[in-house]
Amino acid sequence: MKKFKYIYALLMLCCTVVVAQQTPASKQSKDIAIVGATAHIGNGQVIENSIITFSNGKITNVADAASISVNSNTMDIIDATGKHVYPGFITSNSSLGLVEVNAVRASNDQRETGNIKPHIRSLIAYNAESKVVESMRPNGVLVAQISPKGGRISGTSSIVQFDAWNWEDAAIKVDDGIHLTWPNPYTFGRWWLGEDPGVKLSTNYTNQVEELNTLIKDSKAYLKGSKTTKNLPFEAMKGLYDGSQQLYIHVEDERGITDAIAYTKAHNIKNMVIIGGYEAHKVTDLLKANNIGVLIGHTHSLPNSSDDDYDLPYKMPKLLIDAGITVGMHTGNVSNFQTRNLPFYIGTAAREGIDKEEALKIITSNTAKLLGIDDRLGTLEVGKDATLFISEGDALDMRTNQLTHAFIGGRLISLETHQTELWKRYSNKYKN
Template identity: 70%
Template sequence: MKHLYIYILFIALLVSSSSFAQQTPGSKQTKAIAIVGATAHIGNGQIIENSVLVFENGKITSVNSGSANTSGMTVIDAKGKHVYPGFIAANSALGLVEVDAVRASDDQNEIGAMIPHVRSLIAYNTESKVVESMRPNGVLMAQVSPKGGRISGTSSIVQLDAWNWEDASIKTDDGIHLNWPSSFSRGRWWLGEPAGLKPNKEYANQINEVTTFITDSKAYLKGNKKPKHLPFEAMQGLYNGSQKLFVHVDDEKGIADAIYFAKNNNIEHLVIVGGAEAYKVTDLLKQQNVPVLINTPHTLPANDDQDYDMPFKLAKILHDAGIVVGIQVGNAENFQTRNLPFFAGTCAAYGIVKEEALKLITSNTAKILGIDSFAGTLEAGKDATLFISEGDALDMRTNILTQAFIQGREISLESHQTELWRRYSEKYKNQ
């Protein structure tokens, strides 16, 4: 009798927990699929009306206008709809934080100041309800980045429909993240100091600490590597060019100093993350070929002397200066990542041509993250990570997804939010 009770309890727990489980990842593509009649937004600035997009074995095989032989294929009639490449959320905490107020569900910060060996990927939770809620808006890939410390750790890029972090990864350990020291600090009012900004007296020392770490790691890597030093070993990718250095910095002086720092230390691939005052150093960014992942535009100006609409028009200023620019979501609340397409839409409303704004979250971001060989655009040979929308995907009123695919697998667009919506729609339908 006791064993029967335990068995019944186990089944009850299993059934109750299944209602909270992640949507089962889509099955591998087994048959060629053709999406016909849609307006195809390629992601590189081009549009193809009345398109025929074919993908097989998870890869796009052709994108053309007009008619095509689709015999033997599964045909999706998308006349009057729009097809887009999957959007890419750069510098996100997706899968690392579930509930901000619950410390046990927050894995984005680790203890320590110089911890490049800490890998965000192994903490990525594929069953996160937050991750699940990204897909209905077309966000299908993300760079999962660590936070905190001076050198926060190593990020990776994932697709948002997987059984575990190994399945999710599409580029492992793509870059190391450095939080650049601020050249200004605010007065500590609780100690009677003026509350305004003042020069950071520790700025030079803080940069020297990073420089010393770089120098020591290079010496270690050139030596006999004994005793084993994991933080130093994790820096190897920056020096051989296989990884990028993502420097999180907003102020003009910090951006310039970070660029010269990377150059002086022979770090080949540098990305500025944030860049609120990047418009002041466009010539330097262009000259050194440094891309920028800007903050989300739905924010206040960084300083009192900035134009009130600077966050909205920064993308256009950098774009017009010939700088590769994308949007990152690191400063937004985790759940706000779902609004990524609408951030791009805001940039379009403030001067960038709509298809150029689309590049901020597709091809430009793919290029900055180093995944443009297989993601970011609807082109033959690239992953079939894409979606069909009833309207303009950068407009929250019309971005209504009907189908989405990741590497050719049709994925579920259900989420905890859609389940609640249906539940309460039924509750009040007859009242």
Template identity: 65%
Template sequence: MKKIIYSLLVFFCIGNIVAQQTPADKQSTAISIEGATAHLGNGEVIENSLIMFNEGKITFVGSAMMRIARMGTVINATGKHIYPGFIAANASLGLAEIDAVKASVDVDEIGINNPHIRSLIAYNAESKVVESMRPNGVLMAQITPRGGSISGTSSIVQLDAWNWEDAAIKVDDAIHMNWPSSFTRGRWWLGEDPALKPDTRYGKNTDDIKMYFANAKNYLAGQKSTINLPFEAMKGLFDGSQRLFIHVNGQKEITDAITIAKSAGVKNIALVHAEGAESVTDLLVKNDIGVVLERPHRNPNSEDDAYDYTYTIAKTLMDKGITVAVGMEGQMERMNTRNLPFYAGTFSAHGLDKEDALKMITSNSAKILGISDMVGTLEVGKDATLFISEGDALDMRTNILSKAFIQGRDISLETHQTELWKRYSNKYKSE
């Protein structure tokens, strides 16, 4: 019996050491932040601002020069900057912890068409990767499944929670589809020509997608003798309550994807990746389709693209009136999500106005994800999800957070990384 008790004590001690820190309590006192330069997320900037919030909601946004009573605890942020919480679109945070450990990876499911697979219920709110987002101002994310033709359903979470139920901001916001390419490469490992060539299966692949949409629509409109879960999950695409995120590259593929989805009755569409979108901007504007770009720190996919294509594409699309956000899909995407503000900063360094770059990870992301009524800008009535930075939050040299709030809750900015940094800093100071 003693051995069992000792084992349990060791287990709980180890659990307390490795577990994420306790999520912040619900806001109980009003807070006023004055003196900071407020970047509202909609392109506007207020010097010497006053931001007040209570019970998780913003109650005042304006100048600190106004004669208005400060509420509750007053934070003097003179010389600092205040921003809306950053939103990571198309991320897989919390769905995998260590890529080399299969048991910790839950980003995709077996099968080709899985619209009924919900990423939210697999989300690990206690992921150590998730907690490392907050010190850079990344406070919300769209948790997105991967794989297959239809990957599944994403949800939007805030990044300081006990579990996925507490974390959820918007449940089952969108279904994600991977559009086929009209080109293919040979399998070099089988001796095939690795050069890029037209894919003779492209027509059949797109016909299969048309048929799947048609079958789902007919099922939903008819008498249901048996329940088809994948088709049931498609209902939101046809009634407008969900958005279809199409992961697609290529001018032809983008045009086909939009045309086929619209003709199938899908009401709301967003594009992910969308290389070649600059050639079909009129189509995107006409259909009010937003674009979630890939991270800029990569090489262009086409040999015909300019050397700086991946850095300037955001400005090209936004100048045409397209709503553009930054997505995280790619190599080491979960760990790299903490660099979201610096990707926006890279777009800013290549022609995009700094406040427009900020929109890509605040108001534009919120609009594309369908949560702009709650977050994305510093506005009265919206969630008090925001942070204070010592300097420019899009610059890794000056993105130093002193305070962060999610729904008014004063959250911890400590992570296992900051704890290790402090531990070993003290070690070398003592020598």
């Protein structure tokens, strides 16, 4: 029996080694220049024949290649003629690194028990060696906001990059905001009790909103007063009032969005972002007047109501962009593995009439702005992190988005994953 245990342990170790994440890349040691690619800056600008240089993890030059010469003796030069270079794509409200296998409870760390828990930090549960996280990189998804789920206030999110040994190394912005799920104003009649089965106003809605008002008042009173006993939830909400954190409100319907905006204004909460916003196109004037952006859900979905246009999810980005709203995209409503399709969700939106460079902003500069990281990421500009990738073709088209190189903070990262290894293994199976 003892011998069997040793053999079993050895087999488990071997399996772990086989499926482990690629070793994180070493720090950039030599200047790098990418020459000849079509550069999609991420702010709507395109440079057809570009040169991009970066040193010590920061972009040092972005220009037309005809205007600058490079010295191959002092830097590594990547000839990307005929290819395309993009800023790393950013997803938000994701459970990447918090859930490995949905059906295995021990690998699911995305929610804690309780209803009001702003002090719960998703970052410390983030698994940097997740196979799911690793699978994002070959499609150019290199950065994500990791957010908790469950309860009225689910906790605090953080923003990470996808090439790290642990959560400390992965963190780009720690505890960037608190996530609140707005109460649903509507409910369905209980037909089994003889009620009209249609939609009606929820009798609990007013009470639930009042509970949120009380929470804000109590937490402010606590923060101003003398603290004989430490209250962790109230302590965690301080950033909402001094402007150092965002309040991410998960809400879909028109009335909920309207009431959520009124709520933040009434309590002088400085920074607010809507997550979801399925009916945001109905209140664009209100959103624009209050300078509130929306992280919409992915486009590959069905309408929520039989009365909606069949293609409403596809054209939602255009409706909001045309109204002057800052639009990003979240992937909290898809399975973790499907997050890698982020660029193709945007490709679908571009087919609805948005200029392709404007559509690209949804998962680059716009999302970076809404997450408060646009000083470091989201565009290919001097001084920003060299988090970018080179693709054989259009990165928003699943047929041509074939990455040849990807960099995070100037470090050349591996594009191998558990899935690419399996693809290579079985691609020759039927050729012999």
